[in-house]
Amino acid sequence: MIATVRNIWLVVLCISALPVLAQTNTTVVSIRERLLLDSGWRFAFGHPYNTDKDFGHATGYFSYLAKAGYADGPADAAFDDRAWRKLSLPHDWAAEQDFSPQGSFSHGFKQVGRHFPDKSIGWYRKAFHVTSAELGRRITVAFDGVFRNATVWINGHFLGVESSGYSSFEYDITDYINYGGNNVLAVRVDATMEEGWFYEGAGIYRHVWLVKTAPLHVAANGVVVNTTLENNAAQVQAGVTIQNDALQGKMCAVKVAVVDAAGKTVATAWKEGVEVAALQHKEIALALRVTDARLWELDNPYLYKLVTTVLAEGKETDVTTTSFGIRTIRFDAATGFFLNDKPVKLKGTNNHQDHAGVGTAIPDALVDYRIQALKDMGANAYRCSHHPPAPELLDACDRLGMLVIDETRLMGTSGQPLQDLKRMIVRDRNHPSIFCWSVGNEEWRIENGETGARMATTLQAYAKSLDSTRYTTAGISGGFASGISDVLEVMGYNYLGNGDIEAHHKRFPQQPGMGTEEGSTFATRGVYVNDTARQYMAAYDRKPRPSFYSIEEGWRFYADRPYLAGLFIWTGFDYRGEPTPFGWPSVNSYFGMMDICGFPKDDYYYLQSWWSNKPVLHLLPHWNWAGKEGQLIDVWAYSNCDEVELLVNRKSQGKKRMTRNGHLEWKVPYVPGVLEAVGYKNGKAVLWEKRITAQAPAVITLAAHKPAVVANGSDVAVVTVGVTDAQGHVVPMADNDITFALSGPGRIIGVGNGNPTSLEKEQFLDEITNLPVQQVERKNTEDKKEFVYKGQFMLPAVLDSTDITFFYKSIGSIQSVTVNGVVLAKDIALNAAGNVFLLNKSVIKPGMNEVLITGKPIAKLHDWDVVNTDAGVVQVLRYAVSWKRKLFNGAAQVIIQAAGPAGNIQLKASGKGLTPAVLTIPSL
Missing domain, CATH: 2.60.40.10 (Immunoglobulins)
Structure with missing residues (x-):
């Protein structure tokens, strides 16, 4: 293989x-360079149909589609973007937005999409220098992924449109380069339309590269x-x-x-x-x-x-x-999957690509964190649901040892769907982690008919033409009786409740099979009583719906049948959007073995018991039930011990023997104190687990997932925030508001807590508002040698915590600039780059402000020249408030990214009535 x-x-x-x-x-060195273009971008929102809000883009007499190099608005290399926001990639502007009931159910009710045109178009611009010595090389710009419908220009020249939000794409820009000078890359991203039914983010959310080679x-x-x-x-x-x-x-x-x-x-x-x-x-x-x-x-x-x-x-x-990597893979229809001729039961999870606080703009180090969390649970396989992943995710699976089903976004046998499948396979076919290509998922309209069978047959043959070394599959949920199911190389069963798996296997005994989706249970971390008013689901592993099975039921079904290669649980992590079985204000899914932060739910430990080789003993629920004294509480234990004994305040509630792939249950009258489990192997006590009734929250705790970060500008530390009572016991139901302050060479890039109904901000950023200087009057002297320009701009009523900056664009060959009677500059020359004036608060005022510009007009060199008459914009930058997050059932998360040189990053956390905490993370 x-x-x-x-x-x-x-x-x-x-x-x-x-x-x-x-x-x-x-004189150029010919060896290849691959340079990361993630830093130094400018960003602003455009508009899908209001050309004034879209910076006048595509309004010129000659459009960028009519004549080469005629891009206008932000696509023009000469466009003034100085007042735009500065940022680095990856970037997901959807994660920055508030929630709204008018937002998309599928995408977590974020204020992006058709109902929010002001936040559905994003413009990105990046200037970079290419030396004269580069002439003679081939230069390519490569995008790992942009969501979505990205139109790209270089130096005003149209390069192309990529509609897919998941495919990698690139353009050769050699002939357009300004050698020995600056070059401007412009990207207009249109996230108005969705591709999937899950959170997809918005923007250039993966890396961008500049590749230089010899011809x-x-x-x-x-x-x-x-x-x-x-x-x-x-x-x-x-x-x-x-x-x-x-x-x-x-x-x-x-x-x-x-x-x-x-x-x-x-x-x-x-x-x-x-x-x-x-x-x-x-x-x-x-x-x-x-x-x-x-x-x-x-x-x-x-x-x-x-x-x-x-x-x-x-x-x-x-x-x-x-x-x-060197390895062999094979499926056997009777005995499952083999890696290097050793049987491997697939213990997989399905996953989307977003994380609390950052959305889809996941730093590479956070990708590693997520894959390692799955491995710690015992997972050995990952299904990319339902789209090609970032290349870095596959790199992490290669390095950490995780098998992968790589899946195309949309099933189709012509045009772009087929091209997208090809790009996925050609890009990814060297990864040893990948063992299957998936050509579709739950295509209900065609699953059970001849059209679906024909398409699946074509797609599988096409995939084999590109890579004959791997298997092909698809996820099928509309019954397993006909159509696509009949022709798949490896059958993918989506939920055993959707059809008769055993009957299908009897019909096709030579067809290998696996559960491409299974489980689909609802659970809210730390909640043990269904609360429909607050839209919380108890975390006991119970059958969620008549046609769906619990995690345990699903795993036991596949584990007990050797002909089934294994399964992929739906899902490893919660994700934004698809908040089944609820709607607003739920904004997250409930399916994950971990919440959207990666905090384990209880089902995580059930799987860890039977998927890993670690000794496991996990006890649920917590033991804080004030007001329920004497009432029976369901107590469960997940363990791979032979027996487990349960004690309340040292009084035994009985010892029970564990069945393989099972769990244990007791009903226990609640009394405050200590709930304890003891795990036995071969009659000997080997594991202990306690749940202690905690008192009021008193002390904040901070813990990073690793001791230090690399000072490379991208590494991250994932910090868990919690509280204990005065005796040091974890308070499992704490919901305190925690405020954060960071110092040193780092930055906070996102916060979360796993609460599926939390409508808190995930990011706290400076707010930028750019106000046009509106021309009121312009007059020339009779000899046209001098001009007087009068303009005005309107400032908000409150100017505290703001910087006000006038980004002036020359409208004269020589000019003087005055604001509210105060001279900012006198007799300054024409400046193509413009002038920047930070306005003192003593000069400006809330409400209307006056601009006066006098000087000599700009002379036309040709009749067709267009002379600038736009005096620029006034930027109101309002400082961000402090980062903060409410604990949810005792936990929250802060993601810290290295920034700048080596040094110590210090995170301080404080909350009302709580002892604050300080965490120092070396950046090395």
Whole structure:
């Protein structure tokens, strides 16, 4: 079988012994660079139909579609964006918005979409410099993902439109570059329309890259690595696509080298005399043999690198590095799934891609945090529901040891759906973590008919044409009797209550199967009584609906049937949107084994008991039931011990024997004190778990998920906030308001608490309002050598906690600028970049303010020149209030990101009547 992973381009890393040389016909170094373009962006909201609010975009006589380079508004390189907000990617503007009952049920009632046109179009602009020495290289801008309908320009030139919110895409911008000067990338993002029925965010929520290569180079995603095992050796088949963007044909040689995790080269191969015609590509194949191969396994996910070097005239023109793993995969219709010829029961979860506080703009380190949380639960598989993921998620699964079903967004066999499937497979086919491509999910209109069967057959064949080494599947929920179910290579059952799985297996005994979705229970973390008024669901694992099964029922069904390869629980994490079984004001789902922060619910520990090798003893509920003294409380234990004994205030409530894949229950009269469980193995007590009746909240606690962060501007620490009583006991129902202050080289990027009905802000940001300077009058002297301009702008009634800045755009060749009779500048020259004046509060006032500009007009060089008459905007920047969050059932979360140089980041947390806490996180 074949193991594979995404191309990871290195800036100038050459593991071979060959020197890094320059091209003979230019002064440019030819080796590939892949530069992150995440910092230094400007952002502002546009509008879907009001052109004034959309900065006059697409209103010119010649539009960007009519003539090359005629982009207008923010797409014009000369557009003045100085007053726009500064930010770094990834960015999800939906996460910044408030909630509204007019918002989309599917997307968590955020104020984005058709009902909110002022917050549904986002403009991004990024300026970057390209030196004159770069002339002769190929330059590409690559987007990992933009939600959604992204229109892209460079220096006013239209590049294209990408409607998918999940596919990666790129544009060659070589011919548009201003060499030796600045270049402006502009992106208009339209999040008005949804793609899925779950929270999807809005904006450039994944990374953007600038890729520089020589004209003769490895094509994007142009390396594919396939491996087969022969005893302890691996045969490595490397497919390399060489792209020649030069205007003449080239002869080259290609070298590939396998490098192990220690950096040692363990195999090499050459291909010489490769001829690539001008502006064409050539695919070549090379074979290598790795002796004593180390396998990619779940507990030891060993990774190799394939270093590919392209040489022309004896000089290197490109070096790329591709990570891959050596492993085998196979399904058996009778006995399930095998990794490296060892049986593996799939213990998977479905997941969307948002997290509390940050939405879909998840830093790479937070991706690692989420995958590790799933592994700690015992999960060994991850289904990308229901779209291609960020490349970094697949990298994390490769590194941490997590199998993946990679899923396309929309089922279709022509046009963009087919192209999206191709882009997903070509981008991702080198990841050893991926074992299945999913070509669809719950396509109810076509699932049970000939149309669905034809489409599924075509899609699977197409996927095999791109990658013959993996299996194909789809999630089916509309019954398992006909249509798509009949033709799938691996049957994906979505919920055993939706059809007769055993009957389907009898009809198709040679078709492997797995539960692509199962469970779908409702639970609110820390809640043990259904409360429909507050829209909370008790966290006991009970059957949620007649046609759906509990987590335990689902797992036992699949665990007891060897022909079923395993299942994927719906879901690993709660996610924004789809708040079934409720509506407003619920804004989160209730399905997760963890809440949207990643705090475990009780079902997490049921799965951990039977999915992991860890000793587990978990007791629920909490033991704070004031007012219910003497009433019977349902007490459950999740454990993989042989027996569990329950005690209340040291009085035994009985010892019970655990059945495999089960749990234990008691009914216990409530008395305050200590609820304790003791777990036994082979008759010996080995685990203890307590729930203690806590008193009033007294002390704030802070704990980071790791001891330090890397001072790289992107690493994160996830901080859990809680409270204890005066005796140090956790207060499980605490709902205190906590305020945060941060100092040092870090920033808070999001807060959350897992409450599915919380309408609190997730981010606390400075608020920017840009006010136009409205022209009241402009007069020229009779000789037209002087002019007088009068304008005005309206300021809000309250100016406290604000900065007021006048971003002036020259309307004269020489001019003087006055605001409310106070001279800001005298006789300043025409400035293409404009002038910036921070207005003193003594100069301005609430309400109407007057602007007076006098000077000499700008002379036209040509009759068709358009002379600027816009005096600019006045920016009102209102400082953000302090970050804060209410605890929910005793917990909240703060996500801290490294920013700037090394040093100590200090988080302070305070609350009324509570002893404050301080946490120091070194940034190294």
